[in-house]
Amino acid sequence: MDIKRLRKEFPVTKKYTFLDHACIGPLSQRAAEYMGAFVEDMHRHGGIHEDCWVEEVEKARELAACLLGCQRKEVAFTKNTSEGISFVANGLEWRGGDNVVITQVEFPANVYPWLNLKEKGVVVRFVQEAEGRIPFESIKAMVDGKTRVVSLCFVEFTTGFRNNLKKIGSLCREREIIFVVDAIQGLGALRLDVKEMGIDFLAADGHKWLMAPEGAGIFYARHGAMDRLAVREVGWASVVNKEDYLNYDFTLRPDASRFECGSLSTVCIYGLKGALELLLETGIDQIESRIAELTNYLCEGLTKKGYNIYSSRREGETSGIVSFYSSTHNNPQIWKTLREKGIILSLRDGRLRAAPHFYNTHEEIDKLLKYLP
Numbered sequence: 054m055d056i057k058r059l060r061k062e063f064p065v066t067k068k069y070t071f072l073d074h075a076c077i078g079p080l081s082q083r084a085a086e087y088m089g090a091f092v093e094d095m096h097r098h099g100g101i102h103e104d105c106w107v108e109e110v111e112k113a114r115e116l117a118a119c120l121l122g123c124q125r126k127e128v129a130f131t132k133n134t135s136e137g138i139s140f141v142a143n144g145l146e147w148r149g150g151d152n153v154v155i156t157q158v159e160f161p162a163n164v165y166p167w168l169n170l171k172e173k174g175v176v177v178r179f180v181q182e183a184e185g186r187i188p189f190e191s192i193k194a195m196v197d198g199k200t201r202v203v204s205l206c207f208v209e210f211t212t213g214f215r216n217n218l219k220k221i222g223s224l225c226r227e228r229e230i231i232f233v234v235d236a237i238q239g240l241g242a243l244r245l246d247v248k249e250m251g252i253d254f255l256a257a258d259g260h261k262w263l264m265a266p267e268g269a270g271i272f273y274a275r276h277g278a279m280d281r282l283a284v285r286e287v288g289w290a291s292v293v294n295k296e297d298y299l300n301y302d303f304t305l306r307p308d309a310s311r312f313e314c315g316s317l318s319t320v321c322i323y324g325l326k327g328a329l330e331l332l333l334e335t336g337i338d339q340i341e342s343r344i345a346e347l348t349n350y351l352c353e354g355l356t357k358k359g360y361n362i363y364s365s366r367r368e369g370e371t372s373g374i375v376s377f378y379s380s381t382h383n384n385p386q387i388w389k390t391l392r393e394k395g396i397i398l399s400l401r402d403g404r405l406r407a408a409p410h411f412y413n414t415h416e417e418i419d420k421l422l423k424y425l426p
Contacts, residue, residue: 121246242372
């Protein structure tokens with residue numbers, strides 16, 4: 054991996070030590086140029102080149118499918134993660150007494166769509182976190198004959214705990230439970246194969262580890278599970294003959310694009326395409342390995358400085374997120390001081406959260422450690 058070359062893709066490095074990819078990641082030079090090219094085209098030519106835009110969107114769909122390990126017909130573009138999860142929550146036929154299993158530490162995108170089903174008699178069961186971990190046994194204990202859905206984050210946003218998707222997917226298949234994954238905190242940083250993991254539906258926005266613009270989300274719907282969802286939000290683009298405008302044939306498209314009810318945020322998908330190209334060219338296995346190296350290095354330094362690491366460091370449970378805190382210093386003040394120094398982290402649940410990506414360096418980690426009191 055040519056880090057020096059890759060860093061040229063990220064002008065953010067010229068001003069900041071940017072270690073906050075679990076929040077909003079920076080755009081690469083390529084992603085920004087692709088978006089600029091679309092804006093310039095539309096600015097100068099209006100919609101004359103619309104057919105070319107459609108081709109680029111389909112190339113982005115193919116790249117997303119490649120990253121996920123699925124077929125392009127199983128990928129739809131969304132506004133955000135919440136929209137994708139809501140497709141599932143609102144599309145299933147529920148019975149009173151059904152339950153959904155999530156955790157107590159999910160990002161709200163994976164909470165409110167399920168709580169919104171209360172009027173249908175659906176119960177949401179919260180698995181408790183135990184010292185920064187979500188034990189598989191605790192998930193399994195929450196599942197019963199009334200469980201219709203297990204919906205979990207690939208990586209928990211406050212702690213960086215990586216759920217064992219393959220093991221949970223196997224449990225769901227055995228019990229005939231729908232498995233939904235909010236992948237936003239892992240997709241682009243960690244290898245994820247939806248088929249291997251037994252995932253039925255997956256949602257992620259592009260603005261974190263994918264380093265794409267906000268508003269360019271990805272929704273995966275397994276071909277064998279897609280027809281279990283009613284399409285609650287429909288429009289002119291949901292049907293098979295979408296450009297035969299006056300022939301009102303309400304036959305839904307046979308693939309995941311049925312969930313794309315109208316015009317897409319094409320400019321954002323151009324940016325997503327550039328981001329996906331860069332990630333796939335670099336290699337997701339190489340990216341994951343690089344992130345593991347950087348986070349291990351960070352944790353070693355934090356331990357030497359007397360900081361407490363809250364994130365699990367067990368094999369298979371680590372991610373790109375390192376949650377840590379000081380027992381003797383004011384953590385919000387540390388965050389503020391670091392930001393003044395151009396060292397960008399997040400503050401979550403009273404703890405500092407670092408999230409380096411593949412283009413970050415050991416020298417940047419050293420700079421963070423230097424300014425920690």
